[in-house]
Amino acid sequence: MSPLANGSQVPSQINITHSIISGGTFDQHNHIYTVRSGERAGYTRLVENVAPTALHDSGHVVDPPKCHPNTRVAIIQTVIDWALGTTVDDDEINGKLIMWLRGSAGAGKSAIARSVAERCSKEGLLLGTFFFGAADPTRNHVGRLVATLAYQMCIVLPGFRDIVTALIEEDPLIFSRALSAQYNTLVIRPLSIIFSNHSGSTHVPCLIIIDGLDECSANIDSQRALLFTLQEDTTPTTPIRFLVCSRPESQLNSAFGLPRMMNVVHKIFLDDDLCAESDIRLYLEDKFKEIKEGHLFKKALPATWPNPATIDILVDKSSGQFIYAATVVRYVESPRHKPHQRLDAVFNLRPAFRDLPFTELDALYRHIISKADDLPTALDILAFPALYGDFWHILDVERLLRLEQGDVEVVLADLHSVVKFDTRIYRNQTSWAIGFLHKSMRDFLSDPQRAQDLYQDLFASRLLHISRSISFSSTHQLEELEPLSWICMPIDLVGDQLRDLADALKAGLGPSDILQVAHQFPIFAFTQSVPIYDDKTLHPPSRSCEFLRSYLCCLNSVKDVCESARLVNLDQIRQYCKGVLSVLENRFPNDWKAHFMYAYYHLLPVLHQGLHKRGRFNDYMDMGGFGSNIVHMLLREGSPYFDEVPAISYDLTKGVKLERSLAMSASFCLSFLCDGERSNARDERRISRIMGVYPRKIRDHPWRWRRMIPRRRSLHDQPVVMWTTHAFRGTLAKLRRIRRPLDETYIPSGNILTIRQYFHIKYHTRMQKPRAMEKRWPLYLIFMELLPCILPFAGWYEPLVTMCSKKCLAYVSLMWPKESRHARQAIHNYLQRMDSHKV
Structure with missing residues (x-):
């Protein structure tokens, strides 16, 4: 029997040889501590309260996550520079004692923490680590945190072990006391003694890493208590730096946002890491290369597998979260299956194997979403970004679901690691919007086999x-x-x-x-x-x-x-x-x-x-x-x-309504067609010179001009546009000599275009906004073609009759002889019809 922190005894391991256990769940954690003969009682008690699986190099954790080589380089270096106090050009960050590395589920926080721990351990910067784990009863609470940190300090700091051993022997019940009392007694006091005797000629370890604080699930209040303990008891005289990694859970967001924490905390949000996408691409390319070169069934792989488009899709689906890419790789590299077939199963191109592709990722999603207090309402809210994409305005969701204002933030308070709140400006108003941090969340919610009871x-x-x-x-x-x-x-x-x-x-x-x-x-x-x-x-x-x-x-x-x-x-x-x-x-x-x-x-x-x-x-x-x-x-x-x-x-x-409406429509067209002289006068004069028609003839003989049918122009006498491609401009000119006709469908390789060809290129390439005159030209042609369609159904309308009798088409109409002839004929027919109605 071994003593517990509260003085009770731990029963010996149960011997179940030749025994049968029926029903229920039975877990036996068999941690063996080896204490050398003759060890002092204080040190023995310290070792008994250590959580070995919380160490960064624990052998109890199978395949612990680590950063892939040459990924997350900038973030890891930032943490190390901050730990050393050498962050370039940023003394404010150097003065912070706590760095909060937060990120959504699967962003790679634990991998970064372990990579930083390994590097700092090699460089002599690491004091200790504690990796929380919700599924491990030895490290899902803060009860063993101080003992685990103190044990590691005993190893890296000379003299620390004797001081801690003596303090425990003075207070044998120290591990049953409050967290702040344990931390102050077993960490702060010994470190103060060590640092006071330090000569300063050598650098001492200073970094403590606490990962997965959100997984300290035995008592949520203990998460805040730990943060406040670090903030209150850590002083500049004991130069300790804490790297705290966690998801952005609501209680942690609240705690880190308090004024008392703002002066000592520097925050890094992994979801804002611009290098994450390129790092994931590098990881996928390297892993697939390893599979092609070393897999048991590598001979069955196509030569071009996987194609670049597949990598692009996987990177996009990852949404900057390494867990998606890592899950795909672990599934594809299975030694019992052909990799290309497993990758097809990921994309639903073939039926899934007995082990589903995203089992680990799905378990994470279910764990996070199930924490919502009002689960049915939370799922109704999540349906909006799943259906319509990012980002949906929160007020809109509340109105459509008939919720009270503010309900969305309350319902999703525990889902910040998979849901993102962002500000959006709509019509000069700022409002909160909601979206998914993981694009794969939609696939999860819409798949009954993956989501199970959370299926939407x-x-x-x-x-x-x-x-x-x-x-x-x-x-x-x-x-x-x-x-x-x-x-x-x-x-x-x-x-x-x-x-x-x-x-x-x-x-x-x-x-x-x-x-x-x-x-x-x-x-x-x-x-x-x-x-x-x-x-x-x-x-x-x-x-x-x-x-x-x-x-x-x-x-x-x-x-x-x-x-x-x-x-x-x-x-x-x-x-x-x-x-x-x-x-x-x-x-x-x-x-x-x-x-x-x-x-x-x-x-x-x-x-x-x-x-x-x-x-x-x-x-x-x-x-x-x-x-x-x-x-x-x-x-x-x-x-x-x-x-x-x-x-x-x-x-x-x-009836009468139709005739009157069409008459006003024709009046609009005709007023535009007859308005050529007053608008764009400079262009009109240029056109008149090229066409050989002078305004005086129109003013002197408006009636004759209105009824005149222009002669068909020869091939060598038609108006064209000299097209300048590099300036996206056209210059009106007169064609003098060309070897073959310019029909309306042929786009010449040179820079000579008909008017219609010019319109086609100018307005369908959308290379720049049209100028005023350039915009009027196609409208002029449109109204000339529409006028013969409208006038036959127009009724008596005095302004229209007056325009048809006294006005004439602008001489720019001669650029389109056929359409101009039809428009003039329609005007003539309308006047004859109105005259017959009078009779």
């Missing part, structure tokens, strides 16, 4: 988010919706997501809920309230406009699920069209540009079905104001409900 059906979560997003938007004012970044995120589905939604609703996973809130959504009033920004300043689309687009797209994707879904979709699109028409009539009754934008997207697709399929005009059609909302809503011609909106709009406006 992310698509079911998204269905819930869609329903609540629609419900929230229908019950709140637009002023409340505009600041929200999430308002359209849940329903902003594309491609396979839309098909998955339809399949899910067909399978009965919630169509009644989504369709019910959609049926009650006040889309007519919502559309009328959508903000319309002025057309002088560029603005991003409003959140409510983005929501409407995503909402209608979502409804359209499920319209074939059932009859009720089809009816809801049709009704909502019709109400939307009524809302747009109401805005046009009530807020822009005489605005030519607004009517033109409405006609272009809501009416012309019915009147000229092939017009929008060409897609040539749409890159230039967003002209701000009311039109920007229409452009954004219909995604130009790409929306799945594009055909339904024009058909319904035509039905709502046919």
